[in-house]
Amino acid sequence: MGQQLRALKIPFGEIYSSPYCRAMEFSNLIFGRITRADPSMQLPDPIPPEARQENSRTFETLFSTPPAAGTNTALVAHSPNIRGVFAFGLTADLPVEGGVAILKPGTDKPTIEARLLPDEWGTFAQAMAVR
Numbered sequence: 001m002g003q004q005l006r007a008l009k010i011p012f013g014e015i016y017s018s019p020y021c022r023a024m025e026f027s028n029l030i031f032g033r034i035t036r037a038d039p040s041m042q043l044p045d046p047i048p049p050e051a052r053q054e055n056s057r058t059f060e061t062l063f064s065t066p067p068a069a070g071t072n073t074a075l076v077a078h079s080p081n082i083r084g085v086f087a088f089g090l091t092a093d094l095p096v097e098g099g100v101a102i103l104k105p106g107t108d109k110p111t112i113e114a115r116l117l118p119d120e121w122g123t124f125a126q127a128m129a130v131r
Helices: 002-008 021-031 049-064 079-086 118-130
Strands: 012-017 072-076 100-104 111-116
Touching: 002 021, 002 118, 012 021, 021 072, 049 072, 049 079, 079 100, 111 118
Parallel strands: 012 072
Antiparallel strands: 100 111
8 A cells, every 4th residue: 555655656744643553653654653642533532522522623733734834634543533533423434444445525524535445545546546
């Protein structure tokens, strides 16, 4: 995935990751760095409701902060965080572990622009190269 993403030459500025080791390892393998491991993106299940709400607000702020000109921001989180913050519910077509959802900010909530599983990156990279 990292090789395909780098081949696309998509410019990334900020890279925020869940503090969970698997998310941080994923961030380092894919992007080669992490701007910040952010506690707001940890899995919500083991924490009290008040802390979950605060994490959701912080996560939403990170998502809604525009990236620096000419760059994209990556947030390496978990499906429950994305579902909870943006009220996607269980019907949203979010990726399985190791997959990626490309979200575009909207006025109410983001739209899912693409969903990629780990074995789909090669096809995606080829399709984007044709553009």
